[in-house]
Structure formats: C-alpha cells, structure tokens
Amino acid sequence: MAGEEEYEVNNANIHYIVNLRKATCDCKFWEIAGIPCRYAALEIAQRREELETYTDVRFSKQKYMRAYGHCIHPIPNHSYCPEEMDVTPTDLKPPAIKRMPGRSKKSRRKEPGEAA
Numbered sequence: 001m002a003g004e005e006e007y008e009v010n011n012a013n014i015h016y017i018v019n020l021r022k023a024t025c026d027c028k029f030w031e032i033a034g035i036p037c038r039y040a041a042l043e044i045a046q047r048r049e050e051l052e053t054y055t056d057v058r059f060s061k062q063k064y065m066r067a068y069g070h071c072i073h074p075i076p077n078h079s080y081c082p083e084e085m086d087v088t089p090t091d092l093k094p095p096a097i098k099r100m101p102g103r104s105k106k107s108r109r110k111e112p113g114e115a116a
C-alpha cells in the first residue's frame, strides 16, 4: 500500500502501480478501455465502493440511452432494400512474372555437412 489513492499490486512478480484518483494502472487497461482493470477492481471491491463510479462516463446508462434512443425503422421485405452494386471484377489477372537478375537456381541448397 503506497497511499490512499495509489497502491502497488504484485502479480506473478510483476508490480503494477494503480492510482484510483487518476484512473490509471501500469497494465494500461484502465486508460485504454475506460473500465477499471482487475487490479483496480480488486481494490475498489475491498473498499466496498461501486465499480461504476470509477468507470468512464461513456459507459453510463444516459450515454447508452442517447446512443440507441433513436428509432430504427423496420423494412417490410427485401424488395424495399436498395439495389446492390455488383463489385465483382470482370478481368482480374495475376501480376506479370518478373525475372530477377542472376542465374536461376536449378537445385536446392545443400545443408552444411551434407554429402555432395
């Protein structure tokens, strides 16, 4: 324990510094995902606090309802769908073979120590 907000976690001899106030951890999961990592979650649970208070606001119910609150209109059947464009290439050919400089190899290379 390093302090009220900052502490050290040891997992398989790898030390992680977790800072609850800054919402950071050396494993970088918390900074990237916005959700406390397992090291931070363990400390939050031991303090009997809610994990949601440390989770990024973009995962809140208000943000979710705002993102998915608009109406998605149903389509009665497939004929209402717009025509699909055919994007299949009609004349697709392999690239031209380019000869590299130098003699071409006719036999495989022998391993070192292999009988000739």
Ligand SMILES: [Zn+2]
Residues within 6 Å of the ligand: 016, 025, 026, 027, 028, 029, 030, 037, 038, 039, 040
């Ligand atoms: Zn972490």
